[in-house]
Amino acid sequence: MIKWTAAALILGFLIDLLLGDPRWLYHPVRIIGNSISLLEKWLRKVFPATKQGEQKAGLVLVMLICAGSGLIPLLLLCAAYKIHVVLGFLAETFFCYQLLATKSLRDESMRVYRELKKKDLPKARYAVSMIVGRDTAELTEEGVTKATVETIAENTSDGIIAPLFYMAVGGPALMFLYKGINTMDSMVGYKNEKYLYFGRYAAKLDDIANYIPARISAWLMIAGAYITGMDGKNAKKIFQRDRYNHASPNSAQTEAVMAGALDIQLAGNAYYFGKLYEKPTIGDPLRAVECEDIPRANRLLYVSAGLGTFVFAALRLLAVGIWGLL
Template identity: 65%
Template sequence: MIYGREGMMALLLGVFFDLLIGDPHCFYHPIRLVGNLISVTEKGLRAVFPKTEQGEKTAGVFLSVIVCSVTAGAVAAVLYLAGKIHPYLHLAVMALFCYWMLAAKSLKDESMKVYRELKKEDLKAARRAVSMIVGRDTDQLTAEGVTKAAVETVAENASDGVMAPLLYLAVGGPVLGAFYKAVNTMDSMVGYKNEKYLYFGRFAAKVDDVFNYIPARLSALFMVAAAGLTGLSAKNAWKIFKRDRYNHASPNSAQTEAAMAGALGVQLAGDAWYFGTLYKKKTIGDALRPVECEDIRRANRLMYASAGLLLIVVMLLYCSFNILTLL
């Protein structure tokens, strides 16, 4: 880790505020600015580059370079200006950026909305709630399908919404964290293999794969370790992780989904509808028991425990590094 005491304090404050407040809906979230930047840049690049396979691929490369550079550069500039005004303001702004880049409470809150509708046996409302956090078609999902979708979302976003940002913030502070969030947001917006984004979004998807390669695997390993702490099966989580972690078109998505499925003892993934088209997908895990709505609560508990273990390891590494520098 390259960040010192101020960086660690900012990270801990960011984690604290994310756990306490989550993403408040009373103000415009800065990550939406990244989304707006992506949309505006995409529109401009599509107008400039030819609508051919190579033209769209080239435009996609420019999109990634522009969005990542502007996002990280803007955060660096704000931090520089804050530091010029006062050291405490610099710390406060760092902490605020760390808070904005973490999404543990938001992930839990949105998935628990699905849980509450399922508990009320309001399938229509549950489908509507889960449609807010997944990309698949939800209007024909059964209660089990809704539950699976919510659990899979918690599993996947435990990595790219919580643990990966935590890792990048620990290594490079808010600037690297912002760079990662730009990469991840681009993938969520243009990284589709449909007619519109097959070529334009290819580079963004590949960059996201690279940046999530190590975090996804570390997240899964921490999830396996945390399974035993949350009353779940660490042994089965390890078994399914080793067996099914590549049962997905993405090299990273199934890493945490496999650990989650094994820990819960359920089967996830399988065929799904996207934009009216059925996509054949491999299953992840063994159906040792039927999926139930309580699995959403269990998934969130495992997500929090995994992130907590990671934070403890980060703090121990930070303390060890500082002790070594004093010797």
């Protein structure tokens, strides 16, 4: 099982680039998401609606989702390899493909771009609302573009580099465990009245799980900026200066690189659930934000993802080779 993971990683990435996430194929993250929703309803009934009660409920949620998202794929993979090595390899490849979001992130962001090109701001706002968590009803054209570029930058790590990293380290089971953690954070990791205590453990665990991948992603994007002819020097400068200009210790890592590579300013104040959150800016406004920054961001996304796939597969092969000599 161990020796086939690098090949499954590469093939899974290539299949994702080709197929993306077809709507007819039920996505495993939907299973994780539905499980989180059901468990949340049950746990809120079992535990009292107090600070301590909600924290305990949130901790139980984290333990159950982590156990399920990691162990179930591991058991399925072991069963597949026990039947035949080819079936096991195909299962590894399929799991890897399912948990990457390279093409789907590009496709969803380019829907926003096409509406902006048509000057249809209401449809552009709706399109961006499908991929961001902030309120979009009042966004200007510049605001829509910035929100799209920011989500491309953040999800370069969360949706691609981090899953590839965990696939290389521990195979599909660890990759699934990461997606379980990340999905919990996206559903309950909010600092609002409903989730401040219930989602605290999920948010903290997501910060831990993304700490290393976010920084690897940033350096891969800096390299990608040079390769694509963007402002690699400024990407590194803004990364080193602004990578902590966010409430999360990880989100600004890749956003800072993206802002520097494009020579624009990102982040700043935003509305979430009708409430204004004051946030620092990231990058310098060396030029005005324009809708063409969306395809530019996607080029950086693709190059960074390709670099990550190559690096992680190579390191996995090296590790397997060293392991074989021991």
